[in-house]
Amino acid sequence: MKPKSKKYKCIIFDCDGVLVDSEPISNQVMVDLANQLGAYIDLEYAYMHFKGNSFNECANKISKLITQELPNDFEEQYRKESFKRFKNEIKPIDGVKDVLRDLTIPFCVASSGPMNKIKLNLELTGLSSFFQEKTIFSCYTIGKWKPDPAVFLWASRAMGFTIDECLVIEDSSIGIEAAVKGGFDVFGYTAHDYKGELHKKATNTFYHMNLLPELLKL
Template identity: 35%
Template sequence: MSTPYCLLFDSDGTLVDSEVLLAQVMAETLPQYGLPFTAEQYMAEFRGVRFLTIVLELEARHGGLDDDRRKRLEAQMRERMEARMRAELEPIAGMPEALLELAHHPKAVVSNGPERKIRCAMESAGLAQHFGNNLFSAYTLGVWKPDPALYRQAAEAMGQAPERCVVIDDADVGVVAGLEAGMQVIHLNHFPEREATPPGAIAIHHARELPAAIARLDLAT
């Protein structure tokens, strides 16, 4: 039997149900700095995108901020988001059970968010024991999805070749990054009625489907 695949999980929207919280916090915070924004806009246009990229796009539409105000904006947003996560964050439905079934696979979290946020999310949702310190942040590595280098660097740190890794991600930026990194990709598509799974990725619609999808990949090798 071949060595189990290394599973590289996105965090927001894949492991933890944080995207609605994030959308609400951003909708609360960004307008205070002159950047009109709604929770619906985040879900429709910016899911999984680096926060600075979102801010710069909004600045291009509505007027720029100086560096000091931009830093204060991000600090305030992060503080509010951490408080909401610690009070309200839940795992994605079915994910705790799926992770238990996949206990024999090496695993890591690979996220566009800061490491502090990733660690807070895993602790708040009760998933930290599945990943330990295998938490890879774009802010630490200096590269953000959809750049495939983020997943490649995480695989290297885990001692895994790209072809022996499976990316599990709910957002297009992460699915594209995984495919371009030369990895198997499972798209946890929460919105199949309006989002297409990119060619080359495997679509599932609920975390309970994940163990079977991984098992099929194992059988194919």
């Protein structure tokens, strides 16, 4: 796919893996909890099968790997442990602070995670000052998750821009699929593209945040 020859007026960032380096933490917690139930998976499996998916979809995948039912409080356990580890380990994606600081057009974040997780991780990584309540969009608020494009469509409308005026930044195949379904241009951040597939689906790709400003001039 080739990017449209125009400047964008609004950037819609995914959160996990694009703004904050949360994927290694959250996936390891999911692996640990799954293995306690007899799933016998590793972090590589999680990256291949969980990355970009909603919690419910990940839980469904785990349920098929074990012989018992998932505990009723499985999500509660996951959130508690992952939040604990976020507070001790999470960092911003390298270079993203500079990108956000230097952007001269409006931007927002649209994530599959719950609102409290998004806000917590933005705060822990020193990125919360770049966002306001009205520029944070969670799939949990509307009850629709990627690859459904609903969260991106909602974000573009709320920000006051048309689909053609917005650019989505994603790091997962599922997120890119959602953006494409919604009619958006989407740039794939490939630093953790474990399957090497984003370049086939995205409008453009880049491997480090310091490369994004140049791409935005296209």
